[in-house]
Amino acid sequence: MDELLQSIEQKVRPLIGSGKVADYIPALAKVNPNQFGIAIYSNNGELYHTGQADVEFSIQSISKVFSLTLAMKHYGEDMWQRVGREPSGNPFNSLVQLEYEAGIPRNPFINAGALVVSDMNQSRFATPHYAMREYLRRLSGNENLTSDKVVANSEYEFRARNASMAYLMKAFGNFHNDVEEVLHNYFDNCAMRMNCIDLAKAFSFLANKGYCQHSGEQIISAREAKQVNGLLATSGLYDEAGNFAYRVGLPGKSGVGGGIVAIVPNRFSVCVWSPELNTSGNSLAGIAALEALSDSIGWSVFG
Numbered sequence: 001m002d003e004l005l006q007s008i009e010q011k012v013r014p015l016i017g018s019g020k021v022a023d024y025i026p027a028l029a030k031v032n033p034n035q036f037g038i039a040i041y042s043n044n045g046e047l048y049h050t051g052q053a054d055v056e057f058s059i060q061s062i063s064k065v066f067s068l069t070l071a072m073k074h075y076g077e078d079m080w081q082r083v084g085r086e087p088s089g090n091p092f093n094s095l096v097q098l099e100y101e102a103g104i105p106r107n108p109f110i111n112a113g114a115l116v117v118s119d120m121n122q123s124r125f126a127t128p129h130y131a132m133r134e135y136l137r138r139l140s141g142n143e144n145l146t147s148d149k150v151v152a153n154s155e156y157e158f159r160a161r162n163a164s165m166a167y168l169m170k171a172f173g174n175f176h177n178d179v180e181e182v183l184h185n186y187f188d189n190c191a192m193r194m195n196c197i198d199l200a201k202a203f204s205f206l207a208n209k210g211y212c213q214h215s216g217e218q219i220i221s222a223r224e225a226k227q228v229n230g231l232l233a234t235s236g237l238y239d240e241a242g243n244f245a246y247r248v249g250l251p252g253k254s255g256v257g258g259g260i261v262a263i264v265p266n267r268f269s270v271c272v273w274s275p276e277l278n279t280s281g282n283s284l285a286g287i288a289a290l291e292a293l294s295d296s297i298g299w300s301v302f303g
């Protein structure tokens with residue numbers, strides 16, 4: 001496995017230079033693009049990694065999966081009255097469908113959907129970001145995880161588009177808390193810093209029927225884990241979900257920090273990171289690495 005990961009790194013590193021680091025906020029634009037890491041964690045607790053798998057990065061939209069599983073536990077099926085389960089076919093930060101679909105976002109992984117889920121968590125927790133940080137520390141087994149205040153503040157400063165979505169949903173009655181407070185918590189969650197190893201471990205419950213072996217906890221039920229994986233396969237990479245299914249064939253979730261997590265149900269969780277993005281906001285070398293991995297081990301859930 002170590003050799004395979006090294007050969008994948010060699011194969012995809014030349015792609016660095018053909019994408020573009022996220023530049024919608026200055027704090028992310030400063031990241032050194034010439035980085036690549038990958039970590040694989042098996043349901044038996046074996047860990048394999050190569051490259052800069054121990055370098056922390058901004059998890060960004062990968063946090064939306066954790067917000068969803070936190071909310072699911074409390075709201076169960078009721079939550080689907082407020083957010084859909086269909087791919088949007090639009091960029092992650094698009095507003096266009098929200099108005100003609102009465103303020104109900106298409107799915108929990110586009111920004112509008114993640115904001116509704118954050119609003120649900122705001123109703124449930126006194127300090128939603130600290131609840132999330134504690135959850136991530138438990139899931140990853142890393143007690144030192146923190147959020148990057150510079151990134152979170154900068155996202156808040158440039159919040160116009162996310163704020164517009166939240167206020168539009170409020171106008172439709174689909175947002176219950178103070179928008180600015182929810183935005184702060186949402187950005188604090190996006191600005192969590194984790195490395196590939198932390199994320200591969202933190203996602204292992206989705207590969208393991210909802211069970212996190214290193215914390216010994218059933219995080220969600222086996223049925224819910226199957227449902228979340230279904231949503232990740234259809235919407236985890238936004239308007240590139242179809243391309244990702246075609247090339248990689250695994251449930252996955254990306255973030256504009258350049259991380260992508262993929263789940264091999266009943267076997268492994270994988271995290272790859274390289275900061276340069278393609279035009280859909282997904283890590284360019286990351287997708288290529290996951291494609292090479294799934295090709296060489298025959299890991300696709302589609303056969």
Ligand SMILES: NC(=O)CC[C@H](N)C(=O)O
Nearest residue numbers: 060061092111190255256
């Ligand atoms: N795709 C992403 O990673 C986007 C997350 C980012 N914090 C935003 O809200 O725009």
